[in-house]
Each structure stands twice: as structure tokens, then as C-alpha cells.
Amino acid sequence: MERSDTPLLDELEKGQWPSFVKDMKEAARKNPMAKDLLKQLELSYKDKIGHWKHGGIVGVKGYGSGVIGRYSDRPDLFPHVQAFHTMRVNHPSGWFYKTETLRKLCDIWDKHGSGLTNMHGSTGDAILLGTTTEHLQPCFNDLSDAGFDLGGSGSALRTPSACVGPARCEWACVDSLDLCYHLTMAYQDQMHRPMFPYKFKIKISACANDCVAAIARSDLSIIGTWKDAIRINADEVRAYAENINIQKEVCDLCPTRCMEWDGNKLKIYDEDCTRCMHCINVMPKALRPGKETGASILVGGKAPIVKGALLSWVVVPFMKLEPPYDELKDLIERIQDWWDEFGKSRERLGELIQRLGMRVFLKAVGLPAVPQMVKAPRTNPYVFFWPEDLKKEEK
Amino acid sequence: MERSDTPLLDELEKGQWPSFVKDMKEAARKNPMAKDLLKQLELSYKDKIGHWKHGGIVGVKGYGSGVIGRYSDRPDLFPHVQAFHTMRVNHPSGWFYKTETLRKLCDIWDKHGSGLTNMHGSTGDAILLGTTTEHLQPCFNDLSDAGFDLGGSGSALRTPSACVGPARCEWACVDSLDLCYHLTMAYQDQMHRPMFPYKFKIKISACANDCVAAIARSDLSIIGTWKDAIRINADEVRAYAENINIQKEVCDLCPTRCMEWDGNKLKIYDEDCTRCMHCINVMPKALRPGKETGASILVGGKAPIVKGALLSWVVVPFMKLEPPYDELKDLIERIQDWWDEFGKSRERLGELIQRLGMRVFLKAVGLPAVPQMVKAPRTNPYVFFWPEDLKKEEK
Amino acid sequence: MPQIELAGKIYEVDEDGFLQELDKWNEEFAEAYASAEEIEGKLTEEHWRVINYLRDYFQQFGIAPMIRKICKDLKIDMKKLYELFPTGPAKGACKLAGLSKPTGCV
Amino acid sequence: MPQIELAGKIYEVDEDGFLQELDKWNEEFAEAYASAEEIEGKLTEEHWRVINYLRDYFQQFGIAPMIRKICKDLKIDMKKLYELFPTGPAKGACKLAGLSKPTGCV
Amino acid sequence: MAKTDIGPPDYKTMLPPVIERNYGKWLYHEILKPGVLMHVGESGEALYSVRAGSPRLVSTDHIREICDIAEKYCQGFLRFTSRHNIEFLLDDEDQIEPLVAELKSRGYPVGGTGHSISNIVHTQGWVHCHTPATDASGPVKALMDEIYEHFVESKLPAHVRIALACCLNMCGAVHCSDIAILGIHRTVPKTDNSRVPNVCEIPSTIASCPTGAIRGDMKNKTLTVNDEKCMYCGNCYTVCPAMPIADPENDGISIWVGGKVSNARSKPMFSKLAIPFLPNNPPRWPEVVHAVKNIIEVYASHAKKHERMGEWIERVGWERFFALTGIPFTDQHIDDFDLATETFRTSAQFKWR
Amino acid sequence: MAKTDIGPPDYKTMLPPVIERNYGKWLYHEILKPGVLMHVGESGEALYSVRAGSPRLVSTDHIREICDIAEKYCQGFLRFTSRHNIEFLLDDEDQIEPLVAELKSRGYPVGGTGHSISNIVHTQGWVHCHTPATDASGPVKALMDEIYEHFVESKLPAHVRIALACCLNMCGAVHCSDIAILGIHRTVPKTDNSRVPNVCEIPSTIASCPTGAIRGDMKNKTLTVNDEKCMYCGNCYTVCPAMPIADPENDGISIWVGGKVSNARSKPMFSKLAIPFLPNNPPRWPEVVHAVKNIIEVYASHAKKHERMGEWIERVGWERFFALTGIPFTDQHIDDFDLATETFRTSAQFKWR
Numbered sequence A, B: 001m002e003r004s005d006t007p008l009l010d011e012l013e014k015g016q017w018p019s020f021v022k023d024m025k026e027a028a029r030k031n032p033m034a035k036d037l038l039k040q041l042e043l044s045y046k047d048k049i050g051h052w053k054h055g056g057i058v059g060v061k062g063y064g065s066g067v068i069g070r071y072s073d074r075p076d077l078f079p080h081v082q083a084f085h086t087m088r089v090n091h092p093s094g095w096f097y098k099t100e101t102l103r104k105l106c107d108i109w110d111k112h113g114s115g116l117t118n119m120h121g122s123t124g125d126a127i128l129l130g131t132t133t134e135h136l137q138p139c140f141n142d143l144s145d146a147g148f149d150l151g152g153s154g155s156a157l158r159t160p161s162a163c164v165g166p167a168r169c170e171w172a173c174v175d176s177l178d179l180c181y182h183l184t185m186a187y188q189d190q191m192h193r194p195m196f197p198y199k200f201k202i203k204i205s206a207c208a209n210d211c212v213a214a215i216a217r218s219d220l221s222i223i224g225t226w227k228d229a230i231r232i233n234a235d236e237v238r239a240y241a242e243n244i245n246i247q248k249e250v251c252d253l254c255p256t257r258c259m260e261w262d263g264n265k266l267k268i269y270d271e272d273c274t275r276c277m278h279c280i281n282v283m284p285k286a287l288r289p290g291k292e293t294g295a296s297i298l299v300g301g302k303a304p305i306v307k308g309a310l311l312s313w314v315v316v317p318f319m320k321l322e323p324p325y326d327e328l329k330d331l332i333e334r335i336q337d338w339w340d341e342f343g344k345s346r347e348r349l350g351e352l353i354q355r356l357g358m359r360v361f362l363k364a365v366g367l368p369a370v371p372q373m374v375k376a377p378r379t380n381p382y383v384f385f386w387p388e389d390l391k392k393e394e395k
Numbered sequence C, D: 001m002p003q004i005e006l007a008g009k010i011y012e013v014d015e016d017g018f019l020q021e022l023d024k025w026n027e028e029f030a031e032a033y034a035s036a037e038e039i040e041g042k043l044t045e046e047h048w049r050v051i052n053y054l055r056d057y058f059q060q061f062g063i064a065p066m067i068r069k070i071c072k073d074l075k076i077d078m079k080k081l082y083e084l085f086p087t088g089p090a091k092g093a094c095k096l097a098g099l100s101k102p103t104g105c106v
Numbered sequence E, F: 001m002a003k004t005d006i007g008p009p010d011y012k013t014m015l016p017p018v019i020e021r022n023y024g025k026w027l028y029h030e031i032l033k034p035g036v037l038m039h040v041g042e043s044g045e046a047l048y049s050v051r052a053g054s055p056r057l058v059s060t061d062h063i064r065e066i067c068d069i070a071e072k073y074c075q076g077f078l079r080f081t082s083r084h085n086i087e088f089l090l091d092d093e094d095q096i097e098p099l100v101a102e103l104k105s106r107g108y109p110v111g112g113t114g115h116s117i118s119n120i121v122h123t124q125g126w127v128h129c130h131t132p133a134t135d136a137s138g139p140v141k142a143l144m145d146e147i148y149e150h151f152v153e154s155k156l157p158a159h160v161r162i163a164l165a166c167c168l169n170m171c172g173a174v175h176c177s178d179i180a181i182l183g184i185h186r187t188v189p190k191t192d193n194s195r196v197p198n199v200c201e202i203p204s205t206i207a208s209c210p211t212g213a214i215r216g217d218m219k220n221k222t223l224t225v226n227d228e229k230c231m232y233c234g235n236c237y238t239v240c241p242a243m244p245i246a247d248p249e250n251d252g253i254s255i256w257v258g259g260k261v262s263n264a265r266s267k268p269m270f271s272k273l274a275i276p277f278l279p280n281n282p283p284r285w286p287e288v289v290h291a292v293k294n295i296i297e298v299y300a301s302h303a304k305k306h307e308r309m310g311e312w313i314e315r316v317g318w319e320r321f322f323a324l325t326g327i328p329f330t331d332q333h334i335d336d337f338d339l340a341t342e343t344f345r346t347s348a349q350f351k352w353r
């Protein structure tokens, strides 16, 4: 047997979970870029260090984003990955594909790039992993001809994403897919031509289960909810009672303890329900969200850099969301304008609010303060008063 | 009827709650300082503003603390309160008094001061409210002769205080009174001669009910607790069951839900108990703290100025506390040394720890990190490594 | 380090073509590089307004300005900016202006 | 504002006797005030070491030093400090040294 | 010369004999009725404590009256509590009723035990301090008159601890009270730069500002406040007399709720802002009294037994608290100091009201 | 020239007919078995989704294989999930078993639904990024091999979401995962001041440091790191290439636990530090795999049904978590960043272990 070039990576072909090394090798068999990538990665495994240079600014004409530049720090050893740029291709909302669409993508990528991809990147794009500077524009042209466009990168709106929502989920309180598509189309300019202080992410989950982790990783998080009562199918509740302990598994785990189960009938005190979804999750046949649906709008979510990670904060407890989504777009634009005006370079929206204060933010974007915005009111007595709050005395 | 000089204050003689105005008038009848105080206060009620000047540094010989200087801003109107200084008299631990002791204090104060007092100040001192600069030293001399001494003020150790503890309370896990007295005596110098960056407060509660609010308002908070099992008197439990709903009032309110009541027997899973005191509070005849008693030591508590209010933080989960309390005193001194070394002017201990980091504090005072110190481990990835944590490589 | 020859002079640049010795920048550099950044023909006065603005700003503050600032200060909009520099302000304009490669926001 | 006459000169002081025009301070002021601060006899060299230290520090930093700093820098202990200035460093020493009334820590 | 550093009187010399005998050996207690505690020792002996309310600001004659009573019924032994009530310590059960009767006849409220409202911990106010934004004793008296029944009876769901501080220094544990009454300023200090050079340490004053609103000029010895960043805490005035902040028209009171200190059931909690501002309206502060009573009443009628104010609010939610009390929610309720983001709602869980 | 700003393909053109017909009108779902979901519409029609695991880093041939399968069983309709699994969308119940069988035979794990461990969300690592402290795909593969059973079966108390990020930028929702695996540096960046003037924006670099450890000299165009204040986040390197931070001997992995995103029962929570450091040990990172497995096992055997990792730990306490897992607690677990004090224990309530 031939001695392998990649003894370390070979170890990762073993085991039951599908192996990325197998895919890399597959691609390497027909593509020299993929081959050099594999070899460079083996070197990284040996050296315990990455072998890419810092940064890279490349792109396609008319766009300031969508491509991540990358250059090997060992072009001597791996000339085919001397330049190895990533193209972020905006995915269809909900990551739904027809195979013919996917095949087109594969063909284009075999023509222009390494033949390796990420399906998908963690923002949601289809990531085409590695091509040369020369291929960028032709590749983009082919993508565009085939109906694809690039997603966001840099200090731009990033590719919005959404949970599967009404396409498959019985709990969708808003049309996450339509909204995602709508916003993506409405904000093409903001996505392709970076002009913000930093990145801006939008994610939409159609209920509080938050299957796209919107609250944790988007500057603007839209989470579906409802205003009226949970719909109860009493017969189905009783059917569940045959198999699960409703008291223990449902009522006792309700965060507000607003349910009563007497062994026959389930009563929900909806005014106390915080629509956490738990009871519905456990008994999907018996319970359904209410009918008066819409979404809560939260802002500020982000990863740790610089000031620490943030989960998004409720700023609009409830908004009806129906096309053309004008109220929402208005709000988004007011928010972005304010951020753009006052944000420092590389300062995310949440950090700006943190720096200037929620009260300043609310006033600027014209949102009224409501208790739903806070876990609890302030504990420190460092309270500002707006000049108009004060009785004006003659001086 | 004579027209009153103090129409506004007179309104506060009405009503069922004992009136401080009555006391002020009582004193005013025989003491001109008290009389001018009353009149100045009336003016404040009219003007809605205080009538004292800023600050005042006065004292007695050999002490840098114990007296709060105060001067009227209207000596023209109220000459007898032109100077009106407060003397802080250190109270006996637990605020226990024999009447003869109290009477001595009254006599001294009638001789030297306004005849008005606070029994007691919120740090715990007996506050003698208002005398002139000339009277300070003679008053101190008389106090000293009668067995009294001054408490702390300024950037000094403040008068330590303690809950009633073993003198009257069945739950005392440490001898709060003895410890308070012991520390007060041991640290006379730190109390009377300010030498810290700022004030330093010690308060001792002999159990987690914290009847002196130690955790909220002392830099060093000592809170009694126990290590073994709650002592249960099963018969008395059953007796309580006649009158209260043990399941609802006791078990369901236990923060760790570590109790089981079957209508006859109460079982406590002591390894899960966090010794919150609730069950004992509700059934004092049936339940008692364990026998292996001691205290948790917490540090950093303070009011809002400057960096926001702090509740004290656990730094020693358990310490046995018996005379001569050497382990504790050692710790206190290590803490104060560190604070004294690194603290800025007017920086409380808690603020210094906040600024330099708990890890730096723990290392400096030689305390091991334990999970009891935190509600939860850190969420941000900004983790420091001590040089000794790192593998040393040949460079 | 890659080198590039423009109008007869040799410059050290990085892989992206960003100048590595900022003090070597001169107007010919910009002019000669323009076509590589998809600018057709010679640099116009409007190009120079942007380039000079960028250089001044960088000299004064040590950073590239935020896009919003460029648009505001020069009273041009994004569309115009991309018309002038089809590869965008960060890549095209900063490169021609001889700024260090932006990692921030341009 | 109260006034005080010391060694023939008139000084504006506050109720506590702290100088209200710091630039009026001079050595006689200190000397003349000493007895009011329970210092017996004339100020000694040791007194002056403390006073001068306080003045220097105040001039340099705009604040009175923390006690620990005084003790460390002058290598004296608290007991000694109170022997020298029986009314304490904040009240006695700073007053004589012509510092503004300490609200901080001395 | 007087002896220094002798320390306070030894508490051991102040204890009644029944305590000396049972010190550290108490077995259990019972609240015989509001204001009357019985502690029983392992020995079987009992100590009776009768708790009486006090205005705290008392004259020497008042203290002598207390002494008279203590001598008559308690062999001269008494104590004060950590909330400034007076406790008469008896070993003779038969003396309880006569003592209580005498106290009542002399106008001493007896109570403050169990699920009641005990004495309001408070501070100096206009009586003695230089930084107050309101008076202390006055509002306390006005309020206690109105909620008197809750001192002498014990009919609330749990203890309600009220405290008042006349400025942001918060002398007392105001910041952890079921209801806190806090004096606040609302206008920026007026800097008198003619006095600054002589009476203020410039670096200390700059450092005193929690929000960094003060700039100083060491050369010219001046201080300037950035009005936009000032939230009127008054700390600069504490260190620099040339920055007075009191303002009769705009000073007043804020109300905070839901704090606690004990570890019983829930952990200690800070009080949170309920009402940002109520006017100073001496002598009886009717707006403050009304607001506090309203909160107490809503709490009393909604909380479960043993549930402290803060525990109740945490259970039902702040949305509900504001809805039930009718207190308007404003942007001032939303924190904007250092740890503000920790208070923002980071979940889709909330109530509509 | 190519058209710009056309946006992504319209998702509506990608939906299988059964979805088109029942869009927004689903009634309920059932998990038929691990990896197989049935969604039933108000119409009575059913959609079946078969979920298969994916390494995410896939070749075009791999995608074509998926397409082949989807065409064979699903009329060419499929989707990817938010955790990068593949979902085959069927309307014919009878096709489920053949599809599952074919997937298995081709080495695709079927599962990831219900109370299982779904795919590990991860990032680029050494494959494509310039700031990684570890690889991404490698540790993920090594770990998934070992916990494979938890993907294909559904036997945990609740969902366990694992994520990996190769540096502190935390691409992905790593910071809110039941278990987060995070690449970390442990040494200070080595500043090359000869390059700084040409390749770095000095003010941006200074501003990039969360702890203010970087001082800059605008005149001489140099940067200096205060080693004491640096906690190796690498953010300065992100903005300034002249500050490389990767260090083969000292880079490695930290483990975080107890985060979640959903609002079900408890509110979303951040993950908290469990293990400050484990070495980079390619190709199979045994220390990391072992540590994560241990945490999963302890959780699996102690948590109650429906209780997420963080909910379980909150219930039993972090003292207990450390005791049960045997993970040592160190001063690194104690926060010392901006909001640190919010994490300190402000109560006397805690367990001994």
C-alpha cells in the first residue's frame, strides 16, 4: 500500500460520522486546489497552527461584499491555494432546494473553484470554499446567470435567515420565509455595498422555540408569538394523558405555573402565560398557539467581541407582520439610521445602545418604554430626567 | 392660644406614631440648641431645603474620627446651632443596655449637647445629635470616664454591629455579640484613626436571616450557618401540621425543593439544602440548625456611590468562629492590607475587587477559588492564564 | 512579498495589491493602478476628490473614514461612489489612495 | 466668612479653621496655628517634614495624600503621626499645611 | 486626660440574668401576639420581649422615660433593635400585660413583629445632614401614621421592610428594602469656580462622578460639568463644597420596591425603581404616603403567604406589578448605568400586562 | 455584464407541492422515529422529513449524491436545516423505509430529532480562517464519532446542542449552546512594529482591545501590549496583521456548558465556563472528546426529562455540577470582565458540594 501524504487526516476517515476528509479527498482527486488544501491542512494538523495569511480584500465589480479573501502562507508548498477565496452565495429562505438548482451550483463551482463547499455557513449562506482572484468575476457572472446572488460580508447587512416556519411547522406565528425573502430583496443594496459601522444581522424565528437562534446571533431578532389564548383540543389532551404525566411534564415545567390539570381537563390561565412554547412542544396535537399572531422584535444580539456577547433585547413586544411589512421596515431603517449616525467603527448596534443608553435609543427611534423591555427596572438611583420632565421655574 | 413658631412641624405632632417633633420640642424647652434646631428645621420645611453648610472637620484629641462636624448656614437666625456637631458613641454589642448606663449617657448629653439623640444611627452608634466645638473634648472626657468610647467615622473602620444572636435567638450559629465585641476591641486603632482608602464596615448576623442586613451594608459580612443536617423534632412537625399547610407553606417554598412531607414525616435532603432558614423560620419548635456551626464570610457590600450598590460576595463558604478568632482576624488583616495597598482614595473594597478582578484579590489574600463564590461561572471567554498555568516552551 | 511594476516604478504590495510602504505612494501609483480596479480611462477630478479626502483623513486620524462619513463630507451617495470605484470604496478607493488595507469599515 | 488673626496677620478661614485663600499660607500661619491643634511648643523639624511633604504632594497632585502614603513615604507610623499632630493628620496636619479641607482620606 | 480606645461598654454587663443563664441555649420562640415574643431556653426558662416603636430621634427625657418603664417592669434591662425599635426584656410573664398597657397609655405602639411593617429605617434629612434632597423624620412620621395598623397588627403576607434615605448616599440598607423611599435631586450642581481652587481637590472631584460628567482644569483650577452626562447624584458636592446641588423646586422623592436582605427562600435582592419622582411636599408628603400605601395594598391583596414584596413581583412579573399598581412605566425605569444590559429582557417570555 | 442585486432564488420555487398546498396550514407533527418527522396539515395531508447528518464541509460530488437520492425518493426536493443537516422531503409514506435504508447504506446517519444530539454547528478552523486557535471540522468529526449513538437515537433528557468555534469571534451561536467547544489562545500577540505603520490602523487597533491592553503611539506608529491586561482574545490581530497571536504550543480548547437559545420553559442562557483549557491534540483531540462525553454522561444520568443542560445545572447548582463531573474549579471560572460582579454569589445560599 502506498504511504499516505496525509497520515493525520486519514485518522479522521475512520468512525461512523460522515467524514469531511473523505469529501476533501474526493474533491482532491479531480481538483488541484482541493488537493493543495488537503495537504496544507495536513501540515496544520502537524504544526497545530493555521496556514492562512491575514485578511484579504477581493471582490466582484459593483459589490463591496460577498467574497472572503484568503492567501496561503506557504504558497511555496501549496501553490494552488496561494489565493483561495470564499464566495458567499445567498441561500433560498429556509434552505429549500430543488436538486436542479443545487446541481447548477455544483457545476459552476466545479468550473471555477475547488469543488468544496459548506452547506451552509453559520450565517446561512451557501459557502463556496476556495477560488482564485481571476475566477471571482467569471464565477459571479455564471452564478448570476443561474439566478444566484452573493450574500453579505464586511460592514454590511448580512444574509438574513429564517426558520422553516410555515413551510413545515405548525407553530409558525409569522411567515418567516416570506419575511426573510422580502427583507433580503428590499435591502440588496445594504447587503452588497457595506456602509454601516459594522455588520448587521437579521434572523427570523416564527415562534419562541427560535430554531434559527435569532436571539443569540442577530442584531435584529424577530420572534413569532401570539396575543390571544392557546388553542386547546381537550380530547387530544386526554389522549396524551395516556402516555405522559401531564402534571409533571407539562404543568410543573411551565415557567409561570399557569396551568391546571385535574386529570381530565387542562385549564390555562392565558393572562399569565408567557408563550414559552413548552406545553405546546410536549403536546403538539393537543395545544396550538393562538390565532392573533405576530412577532416580538428584539435588538442587539451578537458574539463576544468586543464588549461581551449579548442576547437580543425586546424593544417591540408585539408587531403584526404582514406584507409589505412597512411598519417593520420603517423601524429597521430608523434603527440603522441612528446606529449609522452614532456608531463607531466596528461597534455593533447592541454595543452602541449599551454605550449611549436604552433611553436614548428609544427616544431616537421613537419607541415607547414598556415593562416588557426589562427583566426588572433599574436598581441604581442614577436616573436621568429629560429637561421636559422638570417643572420649569423662573430663574 | 399662642401662635406657633413652627406651624408646619406642628402638623407632625398629630397622628398615632410617636412624633420626633414632640421630642424636639421637649428638648427645646430646656435647651437653646434644640430650640434653634427646631426653628431651623421649620425653615427647611418652609424652604424645602436643608440649612446646613458643607462638611466640617472637628474632633477630639488623639482621634481622627467619631465626630461629624456641622455648621448652620443661617447662624444669623439660629446662633445656637452655628456649630452643631454629632458625636458617634459606640453602642454595646446587640444594643443591650442597663437603664443606669443609658441614664449616664443622657446626663452627659444634657450637660454638653442638645439633649437630642438618635437611638441609634444606622451604622449602630448611639448618635448624640449636636454640640459645639468647645464641648467636644469635655464631652468626650465625660463619656470616657463613664465607660463609653466613640465609634468610627471617615476613612476608618466603622463601628461593627451584630444581630441579637445567642443572647436571645435560638438560631445563632456563631456568637455574633462576642465576635462583634472582640473585633471592636481588637481594632480600636483602625476605628479611631482613619488610615484606609475609605470607610470599612463589619456586620455580623448569626444566621442567614441576616437581621443586621450585613450583606447589604458591610464591606465584610459575616453570616452564620452550619455544615451538618437540620435537626428535626418529628413530633413538633406533626404538631405544626395541625395549624399550617406544611406542603404549601414549607416544602413548596424551599428554594431547593429538598423537603418531602408525606403528611406524617418530614424528610430533608440536607445535601441539597442551602440553609436559607425558611423552613426553620416557619416551624421554629420543630426544626433547628445543625450542630456543626460557623459562618460564611462575604465581602464587598456597600451603598451605590460611586460604582453602584453591591451586595457582599461569598469568599469563604465556611469558617469555624471561636475565640480568639485568629483565622478571621488574619483574613481581615490580609484583606485590609491589600485594599490599603491598591485602593484609590474613596474606593471601597468591593469597588477595588471590581476594578482589579476577583482572581487578583483571591491570590493576594491567599484564598482558594471554590464554586460557592459564584452564582455561575463566567460567560465571556476573556480568561486570563497565570504564567505558571502555561507550559513553558524553549524559545 | 509580491511586487508590482506601475508606470516604470516597482512597489511592494500585498496579495491584494495594497501598498506595503505607504510612504512610497504617489499620484502615478494611483493613476497606474486605476485600471486594475475596473476604472476606465484616466482618474477624473471626482476620483481625486475622493482619493485626496481619504488620504487627508487617514493622515489626520490614522484610520480610513466610515463610508457614511465619506458620503456626507463629500456630498456624494453610495451609487456614485461605486460608479467612481466599481470595486468599492474599501478595495478600490483605499488601494488607490495608498491607505493601509482597511479592516474596519470603509 | 470667619476671619482669624494669627501672628498679627488676618486670614480668611472656614468654621473649622481651614484657610480659604490657599495662596495666603506661610510658615507663620502654621506656627501660629499649632497650639490650636493641640501641639505644644514650637513646630519641630519633624512637624515640618510632614507639613512640607503635604504641601509638595498637594501642589503636585492637587489632592492630599492617603495616610498610608504619608507613613510610607516619610517612614513614620500612625502613632507617631498622632503624637506630632494630636488632632490627626486630616484635621491638624492639613490645616497647618494650608491644604483645602480634605473630604477624601487623610 | 481622658482614656482613649477603651471601646464600648461590654455587652455582657448589660444582659439580664435570664439571658446570662440561657445565653446560646435558646430552644425556640413564639410570637405571643404582635410585639410580644417569647423565647424558651433548653432550660425551660422563658424570656419575654415586648417591642415598642420609636421615632429614633429621641430626647434624653424620652430615653429616661423608657428607662423608667424598664425599671418598673424589667429590672432595668432593655435593648434596641437593628431597626431602632425598643425591646423591653422580661422574665416574668405576668408583667407583660401591665407593661403593654402602660406602653399603650403612654403612646408607644407595640408591634413590629412577624408579618408586619416594622419601624422605617431612616437617616438625618434636614435635621442634620448637608446633602439631603428631602427630610427623613418627617416623611417617616407621616407614613407611619397612615400605616400604623400594619405595625400593631400582623396581617400582611410577609414582613414588609421600609427604609428611607434622604440622598443617594443611602445611609441604611435602603437599597435592599421591600419599599425604599429615596430623596433625589434632579438638577445639575451649580459649580462656583471662584471657590473651587481653595476648597476642592480637583482630581478627587473628577473621580467622584459615577458617570464621568466632570472635567477639570488643573492649571486654572476649574471644574465643568457636562450637563448631559450628569444624573444629579450629588457625589461631587460631597467632596467639593463649591458644587451645591440642592434645588427646592426640583428635589423630591423616588420610590423603590422589592428588595430584601434575608436569605429566606429567595436570595437577597436590590430594590427596583417603581416611581421616579414625587414632589417634596412638607409637612406630610401626601403624594409619597399615598403612593406607598397603594403599593402596600396591592401587595397585600395579591401576594401569597410568606411571599415578600420582591418575591411576589418576581412571580407575577413586573409587567403585572405596573398594571396592578397603576404606576406608569417610563424610560427612567430602564437602567442606563454600567450593568444596564443585564436588566434588559433577553427572552421572548413576558406578559402582555 | 452580469446582473447584480437579483437576490437569492425565490424559496417559493423550491417548495415541494405538498408544502405549497399546506403552507401555513400545518396542524401537528409527530416524530415517527429518530430522524423521521411527520407533519400533518389541516387538509389531512402529511409531509415526511427524513433528516440525515452532514459534515457540512462537502464536495460537489457529495451534493450531487444527495441530489440523486432526493430525486429518487423525493421528486428532487430537499432542504438543509439551521444546524446543517440534510432533510429529505417526502409526501409518500411508503418511501420512508427505502430512503432510510439507502441513506444508511451510503453512510448517512439518520437522526438528530427530538431529545438527541443534533449536528455540531461549527466554523472554518484551519481549513479556511486566519485566526483559529484550533481546527473546526476535525474535533467535530472526532467527537461525533464518539457520540454517534446520541444522534441516531433519542435517549437524552432533552435536546443537547453542541457547537464549536475556532476562535473568540465565535462564528455561530456557540455562546448559547448546551456544550460549547471554543478554540482559545493563551499567549499575548507578538507585535511586529516594523509592519505596524504600513498595515495597521493604530486607533482601530487600540479600540479593538476589550480590556484596553493596547497603547499606541501615533507619532512613531507603534503599538504596545500590556501583557498583564491581555487575555489573548486575538481581536487586535483581526484588525492588525502585525499582531499575530497563534501559538502552537499554547493554543487549545475550552469547554462551556449550559447555554440555550429557545424560550421553552427557561429563558435563553449563555454557556458558562466548564473547562478553561484542553490541549490541541490532532487528529482526534482525545482530551476534548473525553471531557465532552463525561459531561454528557453525567447530565444524562442526573437530569430530569425535558431538562436542558443549563436547566439541570441551575436546579442542582454549579457546586454540584463541578462535584459530579469531577471538573476542578479554578479562579479562571470566576468572571473578571465588565459585568463580573453580577456573577458573584450575593447570598448565603449555596451547597457544600
Ligand code: SRM
Pocket: A068, A070, A086, A088, A118, A120, A121, A122, A123, A124, A125, A126, A127, A151, A159, A199, A201, A216, A217, A218, A301, A302, A303, A304, A305, A306, A348, F122, F123, F124, F128, F129, F130, F131, F169, F170, F171, F172, F173, F238
Ligand atoms: C464562514 C463563517 C463561519 C462558518 O464556517 O460558518 C464565518 C467566518 C468568519 N467570520 Fe464570522 N463567520 C460566520 C458566521 C458568524 C456568526 C454566526 C451568524 O452569523 O449567525 C457570528 C456570530 C454572530 C455575530 O455576528 O455576532 C460571527 C461572528 C464573527 C465575528 C465576531 C465579531 C462581531 O461581529 O461581534 C468576527 C470578527 C470580525 O467581524 O472582525 C467574524 C469574522 C469572521 C471572518 C471573516 C474572519 C475575520 O476575522 O475576518 C471569518 C472568515 C473565515 C474564512 O476565512 O472563511 N465573525 N460570524 C460564517 C459565515 C458564513 C455565512 O455567511 O453563512
Ligand code: SRM
Pocket: B068, B070, B086, B088, B118, B120, B121, B122, B123, B124, B125, B126, B127, B151, B159, B199, B201, B216, B217, B218, B301, B302, B303, B304, B305, B306, B348, E122, E123, E124, E128, E129, E130, E131, E169, E170, E171, E172, E173, E238
Ligand atoms: C448618621 C448616619 C445616618 C443616620 O441617620 O443613621 C449617616 C450619616 C451620614 N453619612 Fe452615612 N450615615 C450612616 C450610616 C450609613 C450607612 C449604613 C450603615 O453603615 O450600615 C451607609 C450605607 C452602607 C455603606 O457604607 O455602604 C452609609 C453610606 C454613606 C455614604 C455612601 C458612600 C459609600 O459608598 O461609602 C456616604 C458618602 C460618603 O462617605 O462620602 C455617607 C456619608 C454620610 C455623612 C457623613 C454625610 C457626608 O457626605 O459627609 C452623613 C452625616 C450626617 C450628619 O450630618 O449627621 N454615608 N451611611 C449613619 C451613621 C450613624 C452611625 O454611626 O450609626
Ligand code: SRM
Pocket: B094, B162, B163, B164, B165, B168, B169, B170, B171, B209, B210, B211, B212, B213, B281, B282, E029, E031, E037, E080, E081, E082, E083, E084, E085, E112, E113, E114, E115, E118, E119, E121, E158, E159, E161, E173, E176, E177, E178, E259, E260, E261, E262, E263, E264, E308
Ligand atoms: C430584633 C431583631 C434583631 C436585632 O438584633 O435587633 C430581629 C429579631 C428576630 N428576627 Fe429578624 N430581627 C431583626 C431584624 C431583621 C432584619 C433587618 C432589617 O429589617 O433591617 C431582617 C432582614 C430583613 C430583610 O430581609 O429585608 C430580618 C429578617 C428575619 C427573618 C427573615 C424574614 C423573611 O422571611 O425574609 C426572620 C424569620 C421570620 O421572621 O420568619 C427573622 C426572625 C427573627 C426572630 C424570630 C429570630 C428569633 O428567633 O429570635 C426575631 C423576632 C422576629 C420578629 O420581629 O418577628 N428575621 N430581621 C431585629 C428587629 C428589627 C425590628 O425592630 O423590626
Ligand code: SRM
Pocket: A094, A162, A163, A164, A165, A168, A169, A170, A171, A209, A210, A211, A212, A213, A281, A282, F029, F031, F037, F080, F081, F082, F083, F084, F085, F112, F113, F114, F115, F118, F119, F121, F158, F159, F161, F173, F176, F177, F178, F259, F260, F261, F262, F263, F264, F308
Ligand atoms: C429543522 C429545524 C428548523 C430549521 O429551519 O432548520 C427545527 C425544526 C424543529 N424544531 Fe427546532 N429546529 C431546528 C433548530 C432548532 C434550534 C437552533 C439550533 O439548534 O441551533 C433550536 C434552539 C436550540 C436551543 O435552545 O439551544 C430549536 C429549538 C426547538 C425546540 C425547543 C427545545 C427546548 O426544549 O429547549 C423545539 C420544541 C421541541 O423539540 O420540543 C423545537 C421543535 C422543532 C420542531 C418539532 C418544530 C415543528 O413542529 O416542526 C421541528 C422538528 C424538531 C426536531 O428536530 O425534533 N425546536 N430548534 C432546525 C433543525 C436543526 C437540526 O438540524 O438539528
Ligand code: SF4
Pocket: A163, A164, A165, A166, A169, A170, A171, A172, A173, A205, A206, A207, A208, A209, A210, A211, A212
Ligand atoms: S422557530 Fe418555531 S415556528 Fe420556526 S421552525 Fe422552530 S418551532 Fe417551528
Ligand code: SF4
Pocket: A253, A254, A255, A256, A257, A258, A259, A268, A272, A273, A274, A275, A276, A277, A278, A279, A280, F265
Ligand atoms: S406556553 Fe409556556 S408559559 Fe404558556 S402555558 Fe405553556 S408552558 Fe406555560
Ligand code: SF4
Pocket: B163, B164, B165, B166, B169, B170, B171, B172, B173, B205, B206, B207, B208, B209, B210, B211, B212
Ligand atoms: S440573624 Fe439569625 S441568629 Fe441573628 S437574630 Fe436574626 S434570626 Fe437570630
Ligand code: SF4
Pocket: B253, B254, B255, B256, B257, B258, B259, B268, B272, B273, B274, B275, B276, B277, B278, B279, B280, E265
Ligand atoms: S433551610 Fe431552606 S433550603 Fe434548607 S431545607 Fe429549609 S427551606 Fe429548604
Ligand code: SF4
Pocket: E123, E124, E125, E129, E130, E131, E132, E133, E165, E166, E167, E168, E169, E170, E171
Ligand atoms: S442619606 Fe444622604 S442626606 Fe441622608 S444622612 Fe445619609 S448622607 Fe446625609
Ligand code: SF4
Pocket: E188, E189, E208, E209, E210, E211, E212, E213, E214, E225, E229, E230, E231, E232, E233, E234, E235, E236, E237, E245
Ligand atoms: S451630581 Fe453626580 S453625576 Fe452630576 S456631576 Fe456631580 S457627581 Fe457627576
Ligand code: SF4
Pocket: F123, F124, F125, F129, F130, F131, F132, F133, F165, F166, F167, F168, F169, F170, F171
Ligand atoms: S470562529 Fe474565528 S477562527 Fe473560526 S471561522 Fe470564525 S473567525 Fe475564523
Ligand code: SF4
Pocket: F188, F189, F208, F209, F210, F211, F212, F213, F214, F225, F229, F230, F231, F232, F233, F234, F235, F236, F237, F245
Ligand atoms: S489579544 Fe485581545 S486582549 Fe490581548 S492585546 Fe489583543 S485585543 Fe487586547
